[in-house]
Amino acid sequence: MTRVLVVNAGSSSLKYEVLDAESGVRVVAGLVERIGVPGSPVPDHAAALTDALEGLDVESIDAVGHRIVHGGTVFVQATVIDDAVEAEIERLAVLAPLHNPPGLLGIRAARAALPFVPQVAVFDTAFHATLPPEAYTYAIDAAVAARYQVRRYGFHGTSYRYVTRRAAELLGRPLEQLRQVVLHLGNGASAAAVAGGRSINTSMGMTPLEGLVMGTRSGDLDPAVLVHLQRVGGFDATALDDMLNRSSGLKGLGGHSDMRDLIRAIDSGDEAAALAFEVYVHRVQRYIAAYAADLGGIDALVFTAGVGENSALVRARAVERLGFLGIVVDAGLNAAPSSAPRFISPDGSPVAVLVVPTNEELQIAFDTVAVISGG
Numbered sequence: 001m002t003r004v005l006v007v008n009a010g011s012s013s014l015k016y017e018v019l020d021a022e023s024g025v026r027v028v029a030g031l032v033e034r035i036g037v038p039g040s041p042v043p044d045h046a047a048a049l050t051d052a053l054e055g056l057d058v059e060s061i062d063a064v065g066h067r068i069v070h071g072g073t074v075f076v077q078a079t080v081i082d083d084a085v086e087a088e089i090e091r092l093a094v095l096a097p098l099h100n101p102p103g104l105l106g107i108r109a110a111r112a113a114l115p116f117v118p119q120v121a122v123f124d125t126a127f128h129a130t131l132p133p134e135a136y137t138y139a140i141d142a143a144v145a146a147r148y149q150v151r152r153y154g155f156h157g158t159s160y161r162y163v164t165r166r167a168a169e170l171l172g173r174p175l176e177q178l179r180q181v182v183l184h185l186g187n188g189a190s191a192a193a194v195a196g197g198r199s200i201n202t203s204m205g206m207t208p209l210e211g212l213v214m215g216t217r218s219g220d221l222d223p224a225v226l227v228h229l230q231r232v233g234g235f236d237a238t239a240l241d242d243m244l245n246r247s248s249g250l251k252g253l254g255g256h257s258d259m260r261d262l263i264r265a266i267d268s269g270d271e272a273a274a275l276a277f278e279v280y281v282h283r284v285q286r287y288i289a290a291y292a293a294d295l296g297g298i299d300a301l302v303f304t305a306g307v308g309e310n311s312a313l314v315r316a317r318a319v320e321r322l323g324f325l326g327i328v329v330d331a332g333l334n335a336a337p338s339s340a341p342r343f344i345s346p347d348g349s350p351v352a353v354l355v356v357p358t359n360e361e362l363q364i365a366f367d368t369v370a371v372i373s374g375g
C-alpha cells in the first residue's frame, strides 16, 4: 500500500488529500475555498497549508504529490523534487503568478514536515507538450519570441488527462478514437481540444491568463489595450499584471469572482453581474465551436471543474446556439443535481455532452507513484 499526500493549490483554493494510490481510496480529504476572497476567514495559501499539515498523521505518508501549474519547457512529465527542481519552479513563478508561488509554499511546507519522504511535482503544462507548432506559436516577431521564450503552454493538463479518460470509459469507446472538447471551468478556466487522448489546442497560453473569462482574469484581449493603458493610463508592468490577473474577469465586470455569488447577484437584479455572465458564456461558446473545427468534428463535449460540474445554467447557455454542430443538452438531464459522471445530451445525439467531475488529486497520486517506482 502506498499512501500519497496530494497538495493542489488552485488560485482560490487549497485541496489536499491522503489516498491509497493502489486502490484510489481516500483516507483524508480537505478543501479550503475562497482563499483571499474578501470576507473569507482564510487570508492566503500559507495559512491554509499550516492548518492542513497540523491535522495529518505524517508517519503514515509514503510520498507527496504536488500540483505545480507551470513547468515551462523543462518539465514535460512528473518529476521528483530536489533543490534544483524547486529553484526552477521558482524561476517559472513569474509566468504563473497566482499559482506557482502557492505551489512552492506547498513544496516547502511539505519538505520541512516530511523531510525523508519523496516529493513529486506534477505539472499542469505537461499534458499539452503534444501541441503542434501552429497551436503553440504566437504570431509575433520570431526573433523576439525566441529571445524571450514567448510561446503557448496550456494548463489544467492533469485535469484534462483524467477527464478525457473517464469520458472515454463512460462512452464505452477507445480514447484513441475520440475527438473531445473539454471545458475546465473553475476559478481559472480553460478549454482543450483533445484528439485521441492528445492535446492539440488549448485556450490558456504562455501564462494561465489567455482564453476564457475567469473569476478574476480577463482571458483574451486585444494586446493593444495594454499598450494604450501604458501610454495613456500610466500603468506599469506590475499594475497591468495585477489588473489582468486579479481584478478582471467576472470580478472586474460583475463584482464577484465566485460564480455562485455572481449568479446570486444576477438573481437580485444586478445588471453589471448579468453582463459579466453574458461575456463569460459568449467566450465559452466561441471556444467550443473553434475547437470542434480544430478537431475536424466533435464526438464529445465534456464539462468539468467547479462551474462546469455544478452550474446547469452555464452549461445550458454555453451550448444554446451550437445545435448546428449537433451539440444539444436535454434540459431535464442537465438540471438534475448529481455529483456522478453523466450524460446530459439526449439519447442518440450526434455529439455526446457529458459532465465528468475532475479528480486532479487522484491523477497526481497515480503519477507520483509511477515516478517514484520508476514507471
Ligand SMILES: Nc1ncnc2c1ncn2[C@@H]1O[C@H](COP(=O)(O)OP(=O)(O)O)[C@@H](O)[C@H]1O
Binding pocket: 010, 011, 012, 013, 185, 186, 187, 188, 215, 257, 258, 259, 260, 261, 305, 306, 307, 310, 311
Ligand atoms: N453550485 C455551483 N454553481 C455555480 N458555480 C459553482 C457551484 N459550486 C462551485 N461553483 C464555482 O466553481 C468555482 C471554483 O471552482 P474550482 O474548480 O473549485 O476552482 P479552482 O480554480 O480554485 O480549483 C467558483 O467560481 C464557484 O463559484
Ligand SMILES: CC(=O)OP(=O)(O)O
Binding pocket: 009, 010, 011, 012, 069, 099, 124, 155, 156, 186, 187, 188, 189, 208
Ligand atoms: C491554471 C489555473 O488557472 O488553475 P486554477 O483553475 O486552479 O486556478
Ligand SMILES: [Mg+2]
Binding pocket: 010, 011, 186, 187, 305
Ligand atoms: Mg482547480
